Amino acid sequence: MAMEITQFLLAAQALDAKVRTEAEASLRLFQEQNLPVFLLSLSVELANNEKPTESRRLAGLVLKNSLDAKEDARKEQLVQQWMEIDISIKSQIKDLLLRTVGSSVPEARHTSAQVIAKIASIEIPRKQWPELIGSLLNNMTQQDSSTALKQATLETLGYVCEEISHQDLVQEEVNAVLTAVVQGMNLAEHSLDVRLTATRALYNALDFAQTNFENEMERNYIMKVVCETAMSKEVEIRQAAFECLVAIASTYYDEMKRLLHSKRLNSGALFVMKR
Numbered sequence: 001m002a003m004e005i006t007q008f009l010l011a012a013q014a015l016d017a018k019v020r021t022e023a024e025a026s027l028r029l030f031q032e033q034n035l036p037v038f039l040l041s042l043s044v045e046l047a048n049n050e051k052p053t054e055s056r057r058l059a060g061l062v063l064k065n066s067l068d069a070k071e072d073a074r075k076e077q078l079v080q081q082w083m084e085i086d087i088s089i090k091s092q093i094k095d096l097l098l099r100t101v102g103s104s105v106p107e108a109r110h111t112s113a114q115v116i117a118k119i120a121s122i123e124i125p126r127k128q129w130p131e132l133i134g135s136l137l138n139n140m141t142q143q144d145s146s147t148a149l150k151q152a153t154l155e156t157l158g159y160v161c162e163e164i165s166h167q168d169l170v171q172e173e174v175n176a177v178l179t180a181v182v183q184g185m186n187l188a189e190h191s192l193d194v195r196l197t198a199t200r201a202l203y204n205a206l207d208f209a210q211t212n213f214e215n216e217m218e219r220n221y222i223m224k225v226v227c228e229t230a231m232s233k234e235v236e237i238r239q240a241a242f243e244c245l246v247a248i249a250s251t252y253y254d255e256m257k258r259l260l261h262s263k264r265l266n267s268g269a270l271f272v273m274k275r
Helices: 002-011 017-033 035-047 053-065 072-083 087-100 106-126 132-141 147-163 171-185 192-208 210-214 216-229 235-251 253-262 267-274
Strands: none
Touching (some): 002 017, 002 053, 017 035, 035 106, 087 106, 087 132, 106 132, 132 147, 147 171, 147 192, 171 192, 171 210, 171 216, 192 235, 210 216, 216 235, 235 253
């Protein structure tokens, strides 16, 4: 069955309703008979650059939907199913997903980022997958990291921060995430895509930054970069930065009053903050 999953995934998207229904039934049977191998097969499909984009896209979607649901009861059931899978199979799945973050196919990178965040939402609060944040940050510090890998990594970090609580990371991890995100926003970063993704990631990471905003030097630096980003020529980047400013102002109101009174930002940045 695992060898045929590509065909089933493609057939499940066929225009012919009969072909589509039969393929969906086959995938459902595979899932019910051997969930661990089913999830592993989906992650192998998603990670394989030689597979069709269509089958990889659906593999990622099915994988994500096997980990999360809107209804609380169903979500708890899916979490329990994941927790019961053998650790060696889960490790293989996670390794494949982390590898897919560096894929040459944008859709595969994007889907992998979402699935990683769903697994993180289950495991990180339970003190599992402790190496995840370090693995992602390593992508940002390697000299040969491509622009696509940096962007996908920042997107993943943003999704992970969206899925977990600020209590789930130790301060060292929070510091490292914020450093990577703020560096990605910096004007020294030439890729507009990286800067945009970093700015969106910061928005999701702001709840983690309480300690950093209480530190004057760190607060001033973060605000300097956010305000510079808010004056970007690119509309999307500017908009994302203003969303960060609104969130910062509502979350860290007292710290922002001190910052404005200190006048430690340049005149342009102060203009952005006050208008």
